[in-house]
Amino acid sequence: MDYDALLWLSFGGPEGPDDVMPFLERVTSGRGVPPERLAEVAEHYHHFGGVSPINRLNREAIAAVEGELARQNLSLPVYFGNRNWHPLVEDTVARMAADGVRNALVFATSAYGGYSACRQYDEDILRARAAFGEGAPQLVKLRQFFDHPLFVESVADAVRDAYTQVGDPGARLVFTAHSVPTAADAAAGPPEEGGYRYSRQVAEAARLVAAEVGAETYDVVWQSRSGPPQVPWLEPDVVDHIDALHDEGVRAVVCSPIGFVSDHLEVIWDLDNEAADRATELEMRFARAATPNDDPRFARLVVELVREQTEGVSPRSLSDLVNGGDTANGAPCATRCCEPARRPAAHT
Numbered sequence: 001m002d003y004d005a006l007l008w009l010s011f012g013g014p015e016g017p018d019d020v021m022p023f024l025e026r027v028t029s030g031r032g033v034p035p036e037r038l039a040e041v042a043e044h045y046h047h048f049g050g051v052s053p054i055n056r057l058n059r060e061a062i063a064a065v066e067g068e069l070a071r072q073n074l075s076l077p078v079y080f081g082n083r084n085w086h087p088l089v090e091d092t093v094a095r096m097a098a099d100g101v102r103n104a105l106v107f108a109t110s111a112y113g114g115y116s117a118c119r120q121y122d123e124d125i126l127r128a129r130a131a132f133g134e135g136a137p138q139l140v141k142l143r144q145f146f147d148h149p150l151f152v153e154s155v156a157d158a159v160r161d162a163y164t165q166v167g168d169p170g171a172r173l174v175f176t177a178h179s180v181p182t183a184a185d186a187a188a189g190p191p192e193e194g195g196y197r198y199s200r201q202v203a204e205a206a207r208l209v210a211a212e213v214g215a216e217t218y219d220v221v222w223q224s225r226s227g228p229p230q231v232p233w234l235e236p237d238v239v240d241h242i243d244a245l246h247d248e249g250v251r252a253v254v255c256s257p258i259g260f261v262s263d264h265l266e267v268i269w270d271l272d273n274e275a276a277d278r279a280t281e282l283e284m285r286f287a288r289a290a291t292p293n294d295d296p297r298f299a300r301l302v303v304e305l306v307r308e309q310t311e312g313v314s315p316r317s318l319s320d321l322v323n324g325g326d327t328a329n330g331a332p333c334a335t336r337c338c339e340p341a342r343r344p345a346a347h348t
């Protein structure tokens with residue numbers, strides 16, 4: 001199949017103090033996130049001058065992918081569009097159409113399945129194509145890659161670096177990913193597979209990385225919980241987990257945010273501030289492993305996923321779990337796959 005562009009599709013983040021509230025309102029509209037939580041998260045952004053690093057990090061990762069495409073003699077222009085902040089994917093798709101793009105591949109910046117990590121990017125594709133209307137480019141999403149050898153190798157190397165930094169070979173290895181409502185996790189994946197696609201894939205990626213670095217003991221925990229307190233989300237939270245490890249007598253922690261592909265705000269606030277501060281209070285050593293971002297292996301991984309589509313390169317994966325997500329024009333991976341969990345009304 002011939003493709004004439006690659007669309008890099010991400011979450012987006014504010015680029016200045018005045019962007020923060022409009023951005024947060026866009027992220028949470030209709031999602032039942034309490035106003036107190038919104039105000040608290042706004043403070044996290046304001047702590048960094050209202051600027052999330054995510055757009056800059058995406059531009060760096062794109063530059064790495066452009067370099068890798070050039071090295072492999074592939075000519076494929078890369079476009080950048082976001083769900084929640086400028087450049088918005090609707091505007092990017094309109095620009096692609098104006099440039100004559102007919103058939104594009106889409107790389108969504110998440111390794112996993114599930115509603116928030118996969119299906120919501122399909123919804124972005126649907127929305128952007130609908131906004132353009134007739135003649136919108138075809139948009140074919142690349143697959144999930146949580147168990148791709150290049151992803152595992154990149155994360156494992158970052159974990160090794162963090163062990164060097166923490167200076168304690170006995171440090172406990174703790175993986176984190178963004179928490180989601182337990183109902184959303186249960187509904188993720190085709191019904192015949194019984195759901196839990198997101199949490200199972202996160203657990204599998206963690207297992208592969210732990211095996212690669214030779215860690216016998218490790219934990220998978222969650223971070224950045226939002227939503228009203230009465231709604232159950234995946235637990236335990238990383239900060240509570242640090243308390244629990246302290247009670248167990250653990251003296252040092254290496255934390256790998258395996259649920260993310262860049263060191264964006266949820267990583268630098270929730271881990272480098274909140275989790276690291278708790279560890280310091282408890283006199284535990286703490287080091288956070290980097291995410292892939294502009295690691296050359298990550299760029300190679302993206303180009304390999306492209307070549308799976310353009311040249312039939314055979315997909316590499318280290319586990320037997322399903323790798324979904326590769327669908328056209330925002331279709332779900334399977335019937336009733338990764339439907340949003342029904343959310344309680346924010347206020348009645």
Ligand SMILES: CC1=C(CCC(=O)O)c2cc3nc(cc4[nH]c(cc5[nH]c(cc1n2)c(C)c5CCC(=O)O)c(CCC(=O)O)c4C)C(CCC(=O)O)=C3C
Pocket residue numbers: 011012013014024027028031033037038041052053054109110116117178179180181224225226227259260264265266
């Ligand atoms: C699974 C998952 C990923 C990983 C997959 C992927 O990477 O796509 C992810 C990534 C991210 N989440 C991010 C930021 C936010 N997420 C929020 C809220 C939520 N996230 C959720 C899930 C996820 N989120 C959910 C279920 C909610 C509740 C509202 C809803 O049901 O939709 C809120 C609202 C405020 C709050 O935290 O309450 C913010 C600000 C940023 C950008 C950081 C930056 O600016 O640098 C990134 C990359």
Ligand SMILES: [Fe+2]
Pocket residue numbers: 113114118119189324325332333334337338
């Ligand atoms: Fe899915």
